[in-house]
Amino acid sequence: MSSAATRRRTFAVPPGVLGAALLARPRAVSTAVSRTGARPADWIVRLLGARMAGQAVLTLARPTTAVAALGVGTDVSHAASMVWVAQRMPRYRPAAVASGAVATAFAGAGIFAALTGRHHG
Numbered sequence: 053m054s055s056a057a058t059r060r061r062t063f064a065v066p067p068g069v070l071g072a073a074l075l076a077r078p079r080a081v082s083t084a085v086s087r088t089g090a091r092p093a094d095w096i097v098r099l100l101g102a103r104m105a106g107q108a109v110l111t112l113a114r115p116t117t118a119v120a121a122l123g124v125g126t127d128v129s130h131a132a133s134m135v136w137v138a139q140r141m142p143r144y145r146p147a148a149v150a151s152g153a154v155a156t157a158f159a160g161a162g163i164f165a166a167l168t169g170r171h172h173g
Contacts, residue, residue: 060115060165068108074101085150090143120166127159
């Protein structure tokens with residue numbers, strides 16, 4: 053296995069762990085990030101967790117440049133949607149900002165992973 057594939061798999065672990073936490077403990081996680089704002093419904097938090105965990109499993113199984121790039125696109129789309137939520141639904145702003153910031157960080161890591169060794173993996 054190439055070092056690029058290993059790096060992509062390594063970068064997939066944190067979103068996978070967070071996704072599992074969102075699936076298992078949606079209320080605890082959303083309460084922690086919502087602060088004084090409204091807390092998203094548990095089903096929404098679980099849906100995000102399932103997406104994150106699924107994305108991580110796909111990357112672990114197929115750590116290719118294409119899969120890493122697809123993950124970046126997914127994370128960027130999620131971050132953009134959280135900007136919209138933060139602007140249009142102020143009561144959910146704390147949770148949206150936290151979710152958008154995490155998605156942006158994961159997208160940045162994914163860009164690094166997608167570009168690293170792109171000619172070899």
